[in-house]
Every structure is written in C-alpha cells, then in structure tokens.
Amino acid sequence: MTVPADAPILxxxxxxxxxxxxxxxxxxxxxxxxRAGAAVADIVWRMxxxxxxLILCGPGNNGGDGYVAARLLRVRGAxxxxxxxxxxxxxxxxxxxxxxxxxxxxxxxxxxxAPIVVDAxxxxxxxxxxxxxxxGLLARFAGRRVVAVDLPSGIESDGGEAWMPxxxxxxxxxxxxLKPAHLLLPTAPACGRTLLASIGIDAARTMRTLPPPPLxxxxxxxxxYSRGMVLVVAGPMAGAAELAAGAALRAGAGYVVLDGAGRAxxxxxxxxxxxxxxxxxADPRLGxxxxxxxxxxxxxxxxxxxxxxxxxxxxxxDAAAIAAGLTALAxxxxxxxxxxxxxxxxxxxxATGGSxxxxxxxxxxQSRAVVVHKGADTVIAAPDGRVVAAWPGCPWLAxxxxxxxxxxxxxxMLARGGDAFEAAVAAVxxxxxxAARIGPGLVADDLIGx
Numbered sequence: 083m084t085v086p087a088d089a090p091i092l093x094x095x096x097x098x099x100x101x102x103x104x105x106x107x108x109x110x111x112x113x114x115x116x117r118a119g120a121a122v123a124d125i126v127w128r129m130x131x132x133x134x135x136l137i138l139c140g141p142g143n144n145g146g147d148g149y150v151a152a153r154l155l156r157v158r159g160a161x162x163x164x165x166x167x168x169x170x171x172x173x174x175x176x177x178x179x180x181x182x183x184x185x186x187x188x189x190x191x192x193x194x195x196a197p198i199v200v201d202a203x204x205x206x207x208x209x210x211x212x213x214x215x216x217x218g219l220l221a222r223f224a225g226r227r228v229v230a231v232d233l234p235s236g237i238e239s240d241g242g243e244a245w246m247p248x249x250x251x252x253x254x255x256x257x258x259x260l261k262p263a264h265l266l267l268p269t270a271p272a273c274g275r276t277l278l279a280s281i282g283i284d285a286a287r288t289m290r291t292l293p294p295p296p297l298x299x300x301x302x303x304x305x306x307y308s309r310g311m312v313l314v315v316a317g318p319m320a321g322a323a324e325l326a327a328g329a330a331l332r333a334g335a336g337y338v339v340l341d342g343a344g345r346a347x348x349x350x351x352x353x354x355x356x357x358x359x360x361x362x363x364a365d366p367r368l369g370x371x372x373x374x375x376x377x378x379x380x381x382x383x384x385x386x387x388x389x390x391x392x393x394x395x396x397x398x399x400d401a402a403a404i405a406a407g408l409t410a411l412a413x414x415x416x417x418x419x420x421x422x423x424x425x426x427x428x429x430x431x432x433a434t435g436g437s438x439x440x441x442x443x444x445x446x447x448q449s450r451a452v453v454v455h456k457g458a459d460t461v462i463a464a465p466d467g468r469v470v471a472a473w474p475g476c477p478w479l480a481x482x483x484x485x486x487x488x489x490x491x492x493x494x495m496l497a498r499g500g501d502a503f504e505a506a507v508a509a510v511x512x513x514x515x516x517a518a519r520i521g522p523g524l525v526a527d528d529l530i531g532x
Contacts, residue, residue: 119150148202317377369497
C-alpha cells in the first residue's frame, strides 16, 4: 500500500475543471484519453509478463480508457479480451470502442476470468453504490491480479462515502492526479499500490501527498537558540510531556525546557518545577510552547493554557488543550498547530462533516490554526486551504505515546520560525520516517532514543 510522494490530489469537481482547462489550452479530451490508456497499457504489459489479460469496460470515459489500453496492448502482442457492460454512452468512449478491432464480450456471469483483470468500469465517475448483481459479478474475479483504472469500481472518488469495492485492486493507476479516496480510510487499502500517470493535467497543488521527510541541514553559524527553543508544559501524567520534550530535541530543536512535574527524558532537556512558567513563556528567545500531552481538562490546564496563550508565542496544542484553547485561537492571529486524534477531533469539532479532508479543512478554518488530524490516514490542513494527506503512515505508530512524540516534533519545527503548515508537514514526515526506520516492536520511547 503505497502512494507517490508530494503528488497532487484533486476532487472529482477539480479534476473536471483541470480537464476543461487542458481542452481550452489546446489538448483535446481525446488526447487525454489516449495518454491515459497508454499509461494503463504500459503498466499492465509489465505486470502481465505474457499472461492473458481481461479488460472490463464500462459505458463512460473510464471504459474508454480501457478500450484504448486494450488496443495498445494488442499492438504489443498481448493476449487481450474485452468484456463490456454495454454500449459506450459518451462520444469519447464510442470513438475508443470503434478503434478497438477485437471482439467485445458481454460482461456477465459467463465471462471467463484471466490471470490479469483490468477494472475500467467506472473509476472516479461513480456517484452511487454498485448494484448487488454487478458487485457479485466483480467479486468472482477475486484472487486474480487486478489493475484498477483511476479507482477500483465501487469507490466514491472524494472519500465522503465509505463505499467499498467488491474487487479490490493490487495496483491502481491514478490518472492525472490522486483522488481523496486513494488516501483516506476505509477505501485506501482497497487501491493497493497506487501509481500516478501524469497525462498532462495541470493539477493545482493546493492538496498534495506527504513529501519526503526533510533532510537534515547544518547551518555553520547556528546556535542552540537559532535552531529553536521549545517549552513543553507538563501535566499530571508527566510521562507524555517527557516524550514530547525528548522528541523536540530529537527533531532538531536547540534548547528544550520541560516545565512542571516531569523528569528529563534526555540529559539535555532542562527541567523546571512549574513555578517559572510565566517567566519561561515570556523569554524572547522562545520559539514555541507545547501544551496538552498528559494534561487532562481542569483548572491546572486552564491556568497553564492561559499563560501560553497570553505569551503570544507560537503554540502546539494536543489532547484536552485543543478544545480548551479553541475560542482564544479563533479570535486572534498566531502560528498554531493542533494535533487531535479522531476522538479529540470529534469532541473539539463536532459540527464538521464530509470526508476526513473536508472535516480537517473546516476545523482549520474554524480554529484559524493548522490541524494535524492524526490516524493511519493523517490529514494536515491550513486555514488557507492547503492540505497534505499522509497515507500510508507507519503501522508501528499505533501505540500509546507516539502522539505525544508528534506534538514535540511539531514544537521543534514550529520553533524554527516560518510557516506553521510546513512545520506540521515536516513533523509528520519526520515522525513516520523515524518510526519506519525502527520498525516492529516500536514503543514511543524508541522515537526519542538514539
């Protein structure tokens, strides 16, 4: 289950707009279909390695892509059959069908399988669930090697509906840009390995996949404060704040202070007893304050959060501090990152709806902060509409304390200055990359170790 790094993501509506822009610029939709079919044919040719191929074509343009792929595979010498649900209904699909000189079988219960099955039935154009009869026909091919054109049939492109395909793909060829459903649960795993075919679409990069993790760079003139000073506020469950403080150091901060009841997770972390919070928060060298890890709602959190908010410093809010700080954040202008998991998100932003991308964008605009909506399909959104989707993450991060580590990493990236959204993106990339390097058996403490 992989997706290309730093690749554009388009909703169905945005994809239609991008295609129209291509046509206006002189690239016909027929040419886009030819390019799409060629990209599919190239991937299927390599996967098949001489094995027979069955291409299932629907009545729309996704089926048209399938007819183009079939024609080009036949030219290469592949053994190709085409089975169709019916006659093409769009002009582009009719032209593609006319250019295919082979037989077209009816796709029904008599359709014989092949080692390679290409699903070009509906792709990203589906606006309703598949019928039970069609789902049953597709499910007959389970166990074959399946290539989906744009999306496995049965998935809603924008990820707002949790429709699951009856025939999951081993490989999905995304055409022009990735779609939200390639990156969001529960549909992303059903896409298998997603490959991006750049067919000439000029896709806006407002939404994109997670870029590669940032490479460490060393400024010869750097010192501990220029690398970023981070203040982590500890609550009653001090271990969480200790993890956050250790992560801030490991993620590149030059100076980290743990204020409260915690103990230094690393010798280089400076510990205070909690009486100097206001003084620490007022330090002009301070680049970011992290509040929330291990800190349940109550008077203690309220007091600490009031100091942090009153300092005017950039903030990372986690856990109960998210809901507690929303009103103050929404009424002002500051660099801030919120790091809720699904339960914290639902409590803090109960009115949001739609896909995970839609909900995270709405939360970012409501809070006027960058929101890192954690999970296996992490979504990062900024109030200005920018989105990064991080799928797949790392399964070894599904353990207690790893979210506290992410909060500390966000603090380190934020303390360096610059854009809060890019800081959050860098922190998520660091978090996933470090976990993947450690691998099975990971516990949160490992992320802040050597």
